[in-house]
Amino acid sequence: MAIVAAVALISLIPIASCRKAKAEADGSLSADDVNAIALDAYVYGYPLITMDQTRRVMTNVATAGSKHAPMGQFANMSSYPDPSFHEVTAPNANTLYSAAWLDLTAEPYVLSLPDEHGRYYLMPMLDAWTNVFESPGARTTGTDAQRYVIAGPNWNGSANVPNAKVIKAPTNLVWIIGRTFAQQTVDDLNAVHQLQRQYTLVPLSAFGAAYTPPAGRVDPEVDMKTGVREQVNQLDAATFFNRLAMLMSDNPPSPADSAIVSRMASIGIVAGQPFDASKFGPDATTILQTVPRRGLQRILAFGKSVPTVNGWQYATDLGSYGTKYDLRAYVAYAGLGANLPQDAIYPATSVDGSGQPLDGSRSYVLHFAKGQEPPVKGFWSVTMYDQHFFFVPNQIRRYQISPTQSPVTHNPDGSLDVYIQRNSPGLAKEKNWLPSPSGPFVLMLRMYWPEEAVINGTWKPPAITPAAATVTDQ
Numbered sequence: 001m002a003i004v005a006a007v008a009l010i011s012l013i014p015i016a017s018c019r020k021a022k023a024e025a026d027g028s029l030s031a032d033d034v035n036a037i038a039l040d041a042y043v044y045g046y047p048l049i050t051m052d053q054t055r056r057v058m059t060n061v062a063t064a065g066s067k068h069a070p071m072g073q074f075a076n077m078s079s080y081p082d083p084s085f086h087e088v089t090a091p092n093a094n095t096l097y098s099a100a101w102l103d104l105t106a107e108p109y110v111l112s113l114p115d116e117h118g119r120y121y122l123m124p125m126l127d128a129w130t131n132v133f134e135s136p137g138a139r140t141t142g143t144d145a146q147r148y149v150i151a152g153p154n155w156n157g158s159a160n161v162p163n164a165k166v167i168k169a170p171t172n173l174v175w176i177i178g179r180t181f182a183q184q185t186v187d188d189l190n191a192v193h194q195l196q197r198q199y200t201l202v203p204l205s206a207f208g209a210a211y212t213p214p215a216g217r218v219d220p221e222v223d224m225k226t227g228v229r230e231q232v233n234q235l236d237a238a239t240f241f242n243r244l245a246m247l248m249s250d251n252p253p254s255p256a257d258s259a260i261v262s263r264m265a266s267i268g269i270v271a272g273q274p275f276d277a278s279k280f281g282p283d284a285t286t287i288l289q290t291v292p293r294r295g296l297q298r299i300l301a302f303g304k305s306v307p308t309v310n311g312w313q314y315a316t317d318l319g320s321y322g323t324k325y326d327l328r329a330y331v332a333y334a335g336l337g338a339n340l341p342q343d344a345i346y347p348a349t350s351v352d353g354s355g356q357p358l359d360g361s362r363s364y365v366l367h368f369a370k371g372q373e374p375p376v377k378g379f380w381s382v383t384m385y386d387q388h389f390f391f392v393p394n395q396i397r398r399y400q401i402s403p404t405q406s407p408v409t410h411n412p413d414g415s416l417d418v419y420i421q422r423n424s425p426g427l428a429k430e431k432n433w434l435p436s437p438s439g440p441f442v443l444m445l446r447m448y449w450p451e452e453a454v455i456n457g458t459w460k461p462p463a464i465t466p467a468a469a470t471v472t473d474q
Contacts, residue, residue: 031283034267038237038280038287041264042295044257044325045244047130047332049235051175052247053228054336055101058087060222062215070216072109072203074100074178076196079189080399082391086227089389090335090346092446093399094381095122096192098178098199104152105172105250110161110207111150114198116143120181120378120448121195124319124339125150128171128251130332132319132340138378139343139449149204150174153252161207171251177337181379181448184406227390229333233296237288241268242275256323299333302326310463311355312347312445316455319343334389335444341455344378348444350387353463358443360436363421363467366443370414375459378448379404382418384434385442394435400446401434408432420464 029037058075061068067087069075080093091097102109113123113136122137136146147164151157152172159166178199182192202211223231235243249272253261261271268276277284306313306327319340321328331338335346350358358364366382374380381402386392391399401408401418409431410416419425419433420443445461453459 029266029281031281031287034280034283035287037263037267038241038291039294039298040260040325041241041244041267041269042237042291043298043329044260044264045240046232046295046299046329047336048128048247048251049240049243050228050232050332050336051126051128051130051173052243053232054087055173055175056219056222057224057228057231058099059101059216060219060224062218064213069100070213071101071103072201073213073216074098074176074196074199074201076193076199078193078196082397082399083393086390088336089229089333090348090383090385090444091391092179092381093383093391094379094402094405094446094448095179095181096189096196098123098176098180098196100176100178100201102150102174102176102201103172104150104155104169104174106203108149108151108155108157108159108166108204109201110164110204111148111176112198112200113146113148114195115145116180116195118143119192119195122179122339122343122448124177124337124343125167125169126175126177126337127169128173128247129254129321130328130336130338131170131321132343133170134167135340135343137343157204159204161204170254173247173251175337181405229388233292235292237291238275238277240292245269245271245273245275248272254322260325296333299326299329303330303334306330308349309347309457309460311351311353312349312461312463314345314347314457314461316341316345316457318346341450344446344448345450345454346444346446347461348442349464350440350442351464353465356466358420358436358441358464360422360438360441363419363425364436364464365467366418366420366464367462368416368418369462372459372462373403373416374445374447374461375451375453376447376449377451380445380447381405382434383444383446384420384436385444386437387440387442389442392435392437392441394437396433396435398433398435401432406431419467421467 058068059071064073066077077097081091120138124132125134127133149159149161149164149166151168180192182188268279280287306315318338381400383400419429420436422436425433447454
């Protein structure tokens with residue numbers, strides 16, 4: 001009897017699936033069905049909308065500068081981001097950014113990189129859905145001079161560029177987020193500036209000829225003051241879904257996304273077509289009013305489910321998401337532009353080792369036992385953010401601690417303490433001082449080019465310890 005019941009149950013599954021598929025196809029979805037699909041669509045599309053809005057802001061200038069540049073040009077930061085930098089969440093203060101946005105609809109672009117002479121750098125390329133599809137740099141391709149032809153998904157031409165690797169991007173919108181390591185000295189910063197001037201992009205048709213990039217078109221309607229994440233979160237559902245549908249035309253979903261693409265079509269979200277709210281049925285107004293709020297709640301709730309190690313959220317599957325839509329959306333919310341784990345892993349925490357929220361009213365210590373600092377081939381750092389993942393102003397303008405970048409003082413036994421507190425821990429300890437704000441804050445432990453022990457979890461980050469409860473090595 002048990003076998004018969006099991007067979008009967010199995011036989012009903014495809015029937016139920018067929019009925020649901022038929023309902024999606026013929027428009028007979030219930031309000032609950034529409035609600036569920038709309039919520040999934042919001043989470044699915046959140047990274048694409050965030051990427052597009054980031055592009056709008058970062059390219060809305062006539063000429064290239066340190067933070068903004070027209071499409072197809074590098075914006076080379078000459079100094080580290082400061083608390084006024086809100087274009088991207090969770091920026092780093094270890095490398096100088098060289099960022100460029102490409103539209104590959106018309107033709108490919110040629111990217112040329114100079115000889116870095118052994119310097120650590122990374123030039124990841126992200127598609128419109130935030131997946132890293134290529135990652136040139138010290139780890140993968142070395143530091144010799146290199147050249148790439150970056151083509152869109154529909155391009156089938158011939159490159160004819162000597163010594164160049166042709167890369168087929170999954171989408172027509174591409175974000176290059178170059179990072180070049182620099183010591184905090186005038187001489188080293190100037191050396192990186194010289195390298196940045198040699199990071200070049202030209203349309204394929206202009207390669208080998210004199211090329212002057214055209215001036216960018218400034219759109220006065222683009223909000224250049226409000227943070228990108230806040231702008232995205234303020235979009236009403238109809239605007240969000242309409243923009244999603246339009247963006248999907250030039251930035252096709254992955255074949256693995258066919259199921260959710262089909263479900264979205266059943267509620268009027270179709271690539272290249274205006275959003276059709278009538279597919280939401282008689283409850284459209286109510287559903288549309290609540291979707292953004294519920295979508296953000298779901299994204300933030302997912303953040304709390306990321307595995308933790310000693311209080312640190314420790315994810316090793318960023319940069320290429322497949323169908324992990326909730327993870328992809330949360331990373332777009334908290335730290336847009338994450339690298340592949342082989343290039344960087346970013347544990348973050350807002351609590352101490354006992355689970356209590358980190359707050360500037362208390363002093364803390366991050367203690368690394370001798371030989372237990374993060375094992376990396378690149379560099380590591382611990383960075384201070386406010387609860388919104390932006391830098392916090394402080395009296396010494398220090399936003400991170402990195403032994404590779406600036407001197408720290410080790411203890412006599414070889415261990416290392418990082419002092420996390422509002423006020424100076426005293427002159428003898430000041431090199432290891434990471435200033436905190438007056439209220440809640442978040443710490444991020446960056447590990448570039450991590451050893452396998454970091455990736456597989458054999459190495460574990462130590463807990464943040466309240467200063468009064470700090471223990472020393474036995």
